[in-house]
Amino acid sequence: MTGSRIPGLFVPAVFLLALVAGVCWYWRHRDDD
Incomplete structure (x- = not known):
């Protein structure tokens, strides 16, 4: 799972x-x- 990588992009995007x-x-x- 690459789930740990998503928040790093999700937080700045939001x-x-x-x-x-x-x-x-x-x-x-x-x-x-």
């Missing part, structure tokens, strides 16, 4: 996805006056 989602959400709601 972090990056969360960061991008946060930036996109901020960008969309930033000019909602």
Whole structure:
């Protein structure tokens, strides 16, 4: 099983996805006056 190898890629991927989602959400709601 290569299961021990997956978290090493999964954790940064989730972090990056969360960061991008946060930036996109901020960008969309930033000019909602």
